[in-house]
Amino acid sequence: MRSQKIAWETWIIAAIALADLVTTIIFIQNHGAQEANPVFRRYWDMGLGAFVLAKSICVVGPLFILEWARRRKPLLVTWALRVAIVGYLGLYGMGLLRLNDVSYDALMRDASPMIVNASPMLPSPNSVGAALPDRLSLK
Numbered sequence: 001m002r003s004q005k006i007a008w009e010t011w012i013i014a015a016i017a018l019a020d021l022v023t024t025i026i027f028i029q030n031h032g033a034q035e036a037n038p039v040f041r042r043y044w045d046m047g048l049g050a051f052v053l054a055k056s057i058c059v060v061g062p063l064f065i066l067e068w069a070r071r072r073k074p075l076l077v078t079w080a081l082r083v084a085i086v087g088y089l090g091l092y093g094m095g096l097l098r099l100n101d102v103s104y105d106a107l108m109r110d111a112s113p114m115i116v117n118a119s120p121m122l123p124s125p126n127s128v129g130a131a132l133p134d135r136l137s138l139k
Contacts, residue, residue, distance in 0.1 A: 006067060007067065007070060007077075007078065007081060009078060009081035009082055009084075009085060010063050010066065010067055010081060012085055013059070013063060013081065013084055013085060013088060014059065014060075014063060016085070016088050016089065016092065017055070017059040017088075019092075020055075020088075020092055021052065021055050021056075025048070025051075025052075027099060028044065033099055035051075036095060036098070040054060040055065043055075066080065066081060
């Protein structure tokens with residue numbers, strides 16, 4: 001029986017996980033970030049070694065099982081690994097955006113004065129708010 005090499009998709013997931021681990025440690029230690037996952041936050045509270053071990057087991061374990069399964073169902077596992085890559089990158093990117101507080105609401109809040117002030121026909125937000133009462137009474 002010929003031994004199969006480890007799939008390049010597996011190496012990519014391992015590399016993304018390593019980048020995730022390293023950047024998480026850097027952001028927590030140097031920039032005041034917090035681990036978003038409550039399970040891993042508990043491991044972080046136990047110490048750096050416990051955190052690294054827990055993250056490593058949660059990556060290496062499934063990759064080992066997927067590499068084993070790839071011998072029996074190569075096409076299915078290859079596609080599963082590719083979907084995992086896209087999903088992991090998406091979640092990692094969302095985490096980075098969240099870390100930097102970049103959200104649609106924040107973008108729109110920052111852009112809305114430019115949009116309103118760009119049109120001289122629209123009243124400014126302050127003049128509209130000043131014309132409305134603080135509370136409406138139904139009596």
